[in-house]
Structures are given as C-alpha cells and as structure tokens.
Amino acid sequence: MGTSKANSGILHAGFDAAPGTKKALFNVRGNVLYRQLEAELGIRLKWIGSLVVALEHDNLRVLEELLCRGKENGVPRLEILSRDGLLDREPNLAHGVLGALWSPTAGIVSPFDATLALAENAVHNGVKVLLEQEVEQVLVEQGRVAGVVTDRGIIETPYVINAAGVHAGSVAALAGDESIAITLRKGEYLLFDTSRGDCVRSVLFPTPTKVSKGIVIGPTVHGNLFIGPNALDVACPDDVGTTAGGMSEIIEGARKLIPNLGLGSVITQFAGLRAVAAHDDFIIGPSSFVRGLIHAGGIQSPGLTAAPAIAEAVVEILRDDGLSLTPNPRFVPVRQSRLSFKEQNYTTRQRSFRLNPLHGRIVCRCETVTEAEIVEAIHVPCPAHTLDAVKVRTRAGMGRCQGGVLRSARVSAASKRVGHATKFRTQG
Ligand SMILES: Cc1cc2nc3c(=O)[nH]c(=O)nc-3n(C[C@H](O)[C@H](O)[C@H](O)COP(=O)(O)OP(=O)(O)OC[C@H]3O[C@@H](n4cnc5c(N)ncnc54)[C@H](O)[C@@H]3O)c2cc1C
Known part of the structure; x- marks a missing residue:
C-alpha cells in the first residue's frame, strides 16, 4: 500500500538512466526477469512497447542521445521512427510530431497484481508476511543487528533489509545509521475509464528535459487510460492528496501529445510519492555503520521494473556477508493464477x-x-x-x-x- 500501489505501472525498457548507474543496471535486468515472472506467477502484464515522442526539432537530438544510452545500457531493438511510421502506429497523436524512439521491450503491469503475486508465492514457499506491523526500533548489539521491535512485539534476527520506501531514511536512523537522506517528490495522475483505453497502443512519453521525464500517457493492463505524473516536492510522507494545479499541469502536458483526451471519461485521480535519494541513484548495499543492515532505499522510478533484479542483488549481498544460503528443494516457482x-x-x-x-x-x-x-x-x-x-x-x-x-x-x-x-x- 506504499509507492508500489501508486505509480505508472510501466516496465521500462532501460534507456533512461545513465550508463553505469544502479538504476540502469537493475532496470534492464528487471525487465528481463519480468518475462520469467509473467510465465511462472501469471502476473498480468502486456509488452506493448513505449515511444518517446519528439515535438520539436531540438527533441530529435535528445532521441539520438537516448538511443545511444539505451544501447550502452544493453536495451535491445531500440529504433527511431519517422513521423509517418509513428502516426501509423498512433493515429491519435498530435499531428505536429516529428519522430519517436520506439522501445518494443517496454511493457505495462498491474502493480497490485505484481506485488501480490510475489507475496503470495513467497508465502506459498514458507515466507511469513506480517501485515500492519510497524518497525519502531532496530535492536543493535555490538555494532550488529540483533532484531526489530514492532508495535506487536520483538522479532530477533541477525539481518534487516531496509526496503521501507519513503521511510527508508527513518528506518536506517532507528538502527543508528543516519546516512540515508530521502526527499519526497509527489506525482499526480488522472485515470480514465475503459472507453479511452484504446486511445493509445503504447506508452507515450514526451522527450525528457533535464528535470523531468514529462507527462506520460498510457493504457493500463485493465484497459483504462492514465495521464501523469507531474513532480512536486513535498515534506510529509503521507501527502498523497491531489491538487487542482497538478491536475491542470498534467492535462496540459498530456494534450501536447494527444490533443483530444476525452476528459469526460476521467473516473478518478491519485498520487504517489517518489523516494528520492541525495545522489539520485538507488541505494543498494550493506550499511557502512551497522552490520546486518542492508539498504534497498531511494528506490524511485524505475523501481517497479528493477524490483526482481534488486532482490537478486540483495541475496548476493547476504551471501557475501557470510549468510549460509541453501536452495530450498521444495521451492515451487509457479503460482496457480486465477481468472477473475x-x-x-x-x-x-x-x-x-x-x-x-x-x-x-x-x-x-x-x-x-x-x-x-x-x-x-x-x-x-x-x-x-x-x-x-x-x-x-x-x-x-x-x-x-x-x-x-x-x-x-x-x-x-x-x-x-x-x-x-x-x-x-x-x-x-
Ligand atoms: C509517481 C510515480 C511513478 C512511478 N512510475 C514507475 C513506473 O512506471 N515504473 C517503474 O518501474 N517504477 C515506477 N515508479 C517507482 C516505483 O513505484 C517505486 O520504485 C517502487 O514502488 C518502490 O517500492 P518500495 O518497495 O521501495 O517502496 P514501497 O512500495 O513504498 O514499500 C515500502 C513499504 O515499507 C513499509 N514500511 C515503511 N516503514 C515501515 C516501518 N517502520 N515498519 C514496517 N513497514 C514499513 C511501507 O508500509 C511500505 O509498504 C514510480 C514512482 C512514483 C512515485
């Protein structure tokens, strides 16, 4: 019910993050792992591809840069489409478009479905999920994690994975590690009903600027259409309200790509909070201050895509720390998916x-x-x-x-x- 429930639900291809960053590495690997998870866990997703659309001549140079960056990050099958090819694919696009970067390996996923599928499969394989239990204290003995105190009792453990989203800084501080500074950036959305779901075939991004990826338009796996998010710095981790100014901003942004949005079909609005780390990359690794505390913090976009790859990395960190890990011979990788x-x-x-x-x-x-x-x-x-x-x-x-x-x-x-x-x- 944190940030993983309020985002764009895009499985990014991986051309956006700077080469060599954790974001780039885990994005590309995560995108590949979702193909395995789709088959094994029956997660609802669609590989519909994404387009970064150029509306001005300057944008075409940015598309070339993104293409090079994507290739360096290892993203396959990227291609720049001309205006005609683009309008054939997306006839509702603004007619002034000049071209676009096409990434066929991008997709969309239901973030609820994905997180629940992973949790259910974990439980099926013996993991205990303790819902509605807040970690209030991290017990540290002689510089090493000894357990956590929650509002329901004490859990003894030599390891804590700090994956607390917008609260990752405060959870680290509970263990005496003050090194994680998270700032919050809100992104607001409008959601349309399914009558507008086929207004676009792929996820549409405008050409990014230095400060933002811009307002996205995309279908959801359930056939709705969304527009958003904007980017608004906020102070409170509970501030997921939407604002009139935010709604105007995203409508104006989306109209540049699709002039005829059909706003009469909007059914709701929502917002999610990005957990932004000071150096703008994921913080994944052992704490430098407390042994046994492993951080997976500052996981802003593309965190949903990167999640399975981050999990792989955390397992390796635990192994490197000396935790004895043996494969579970009874592990069941497949979840029986249910049709609604x-x-x-x-x-x-x-x-x-x-x-x-x-x-x-x-x-x-x-x-x-x-x-x-x-x-x-x-x-x-x-x-x-x-x-x-x-x-x-x-x-x-x-x-x-x-x-x-x-x-x-x-x-x-x-x-x-x-x-x-x-x-x-x-x-x-
Ligand atoms: C507007 C927006 C759009 C985005 N779009 C995309 C996208 O299209 N594609 C993509 O790949 N990524 C996207 N992201 C990023 C993605 O949503 C996040 O990276 C990801 O959801 C972060 O997951 P998380 O597990 O780190 O945090 P969360 O999902 O917030 O989970 C943290 C959990 O920790 C729990 N917690 C916190 N403190 C405590 C405590 N003291 N005790 C117990 N539990 C605690 C919380 O309750 C919460 O359940 C977007 C993010 C935003 C905000």
Whole structure:
C-alpha cells in the first residue's frame, strides 16, 4: 500500500538512466526477469512497447542521445521512427510530431497484481508476511543487528533489509545509521475509464528535459487510460492528496501529445510519492555503520521494473556477508493464477457458481466482482485486512462509478432500516 500501489505501472525498457548507474543496471535486468515472472506467477502484464515522442526539432537530438544510452545500457531493438511510421502506429497523436524512439521491450503491469503475486508465492514457499506491523526500533548489539521491535512485539534476527520506501531514511536512523537522506517528490495522475483505453497502443512519453521525464500517457493492463505524473516536492510522507494545479499541469502536458483526451471519461485521480535519494541513484548495499543492515532505499522510478533484479542483488549481498544460503528443494516457482469472475467465459462462470453460490451475488457492478471473490480476498495466503486491500485485490470499487453504487446501496439499506433517508450522506 506504499509507492508500489501508486505509480505508472510501466516496465521500462532501460534507456533512461545513465550508463553505469544502479538504476540502469537493475532496470534492464528487471525487465528481463519480468518475462520469467509473467510465465511462472501469471502476473498480468502486456509488452506493448513505449515511444518517446519528439515535438520539436531540438527533441530529435535528445532521441539520438537516448538511443545511444539505451544501447550502452544493453536495451535491445531500440529504433527511431519517422513521423509517418509513428502516426501509423498512433493515429491519435498530435499531428505536429516529428519522430519517436520506439522501445518494443517496454511493457505495462498491474502493480497490485505484481506485488501480490510475489507475496503470495513467497508465502506459498514458507515466507511469513506480517501485515500492519510497524518497525519502531532496530535492536543493535555490538555494532550488529540483533532484531526489530514492532508495535506487536520483538522479532530477533541477525539481518534487516531496509526496503521501507519513503521511510527508508527513518528506518536506517532507528538502527543508528543516519546516512540515508530521502526527499519526497509527489506525482499526480488522472485515470480514465475503459472507453479511452484504446486511445493509445503504447506508452507515450514526451522527450525528457533535464528535470523531468514529462507527462506520460498510457493504457493500463485493465484497459483504462492514465495521464501523469507531474513532480512536486513535498515534506510529509503521507501527502498523497491531489491538487487542482497538478491536475491542470498534467492535462496540459498530456494534450501536447494527444490533443483530444476525452476528459469526460476521467473516473478518478491519485498520487504517489517518489523516494528520492541525495545522489539520485538507488541505494543498494550493506550499511557502512551497522552490520546486518542492508539498504534497498531511494528506490524511485524505475523501481517497479528493477524490483526482481534488486532482490537478486540483495541475496548476493547476504551471501557475501557470510549468510549460509541453501536452495530450498521444495521451492515451487509457479503460482496457480486465477481468472477473475469478469474474465471467465459463460461456462466457467456457471461452474464457479455451482462450486460457490456466492458467485451469484455481484457486489461491484462496474467491475463484475462477486461476493465470493471478496470473501476469498480476505482468506488468501496474503490476506486483505482493509477495504483498500480488498479493492486492489478484487477491483471492487475501481470501475466507472468508483464505488458510488456500493455506497448508495449501503446508504439506501441503512435508510430503510431507520426510516428517513435524508439523514444519510453518500460519503465513504
Ligand atoms: C509517481 C510515480 C511513478 C512511478 N512510475 C514507475 C513506473 O512506471 N515504473 C517503474 O518501474 N517504477 C515506477 N515508479 C517507482 C516505483 O513505484 C517505486 O520504485 C517502487 O514502488 C518502490 O517500492 P518500495 O518497495 O521501495 O517502496 P514501497 O512500495 O513504498 O514499500 C515500502 C513499504 O515499507 C513499509 N514500511 C515503511 N516503514 C515501515 C516501518 N517502520 N515498519 C514496517 N513497514 C514499513 C511501507 O508500509 C511500505 O509498504 C514510480 C514512482 C512514483 C512515485
């Protein structure tokens, strides 16, 4: 429910980061690893490619630079498309476009689905996930990690991996390591309903400037369209509210690429926080101050893409530190992926209903989510404990009405019980 739930969901190809940086290295490797995870864990993703679009003559030089950088980073099959080739691919693009960098290895993923698939598979293989438990203290004895104190008790351990996102600096400080300074940069988005999902075929970036990648337009794996993010420095790690100024900024930015956005189809807005490290690269490695504390901090974009590669690196760091690691002979790499009720065909739906009659009650009409799916979400290996967690697991409340029908149904049921509807307001 941190930054991994509020981002662009792009599996970047890897041409953006400067060669030699951790961002570049782990981006390219992570992109490759997602192909394996797609097959093994059934993560919902689509390899639709990305385009960095040039709108001005100066931009064409930047595209050449990105092409060279991408090749140096090891990104395959990059190519610069002419205006005609580009408009054939993306007919809704602004007609003044001059060309674009085409990266066929970029993709899109549901970030909820990806994180849950990884967590579920980990649990299946014996990992214990402790949800809603806050690390309040890191126990250090003679310069080495001895455990953590959480709001529910003490966990003894010789190793702590600090992957605390925007809180990575404070978690390091709990162990006495003050070396990690994280600043927060908010990115805001607008999400459109599925009627606009096919307005673009690939992820569209404007040509980046020195300060920003610019406003992106892309489809989601569930068929929606998003525009965003902007970049706004903020102070509070809970500040994920959206602003009127931010919305105007992203609309203006997106219109440069696609003039006819169809704003009437916007269904919601949201924001995520980038955890920006002082030297603008991932901080991955053992703490220089406390043994047994391993940092995976400052993981801003392309952190979602890089995540599986970062995990590989952390395993090597643990091995180098002397932790004895033996392969689990019973490790199951494959997760049995489930089709949602909405994705099932008529015959499968009938079978689902016979097995569990709760599939006969549709709780979320826009996304066709059944009561059985909601009950299942709170009993799976890595279960949902909150309404938001049910939402990201099942998509209940994520459709066109954004939970409005659910709320009015609840209000009208409550109104009937007490007899005067006017007392209730549809807030939720
Ligand atoms: C606007 C935006 C767009 C982005 N777009 C992309 C993109 O398209 N592609 C891409 O590859 N990357 C993208 N990223 C980057 C990507 O989202 C992040 O790099 C990634 O999600 C970071 O994951 P994380 O696990 O480090 O942090 P998080 O997902 O924030 O996880 C940190 C976890 O630590 C927990 N935690 C913190 N403190 C404590 C504590 N004291 N005790 C217990 N738990 C604690 C939090 O609750 C949280 O669950 C984007 C980021 C943003 C903000």
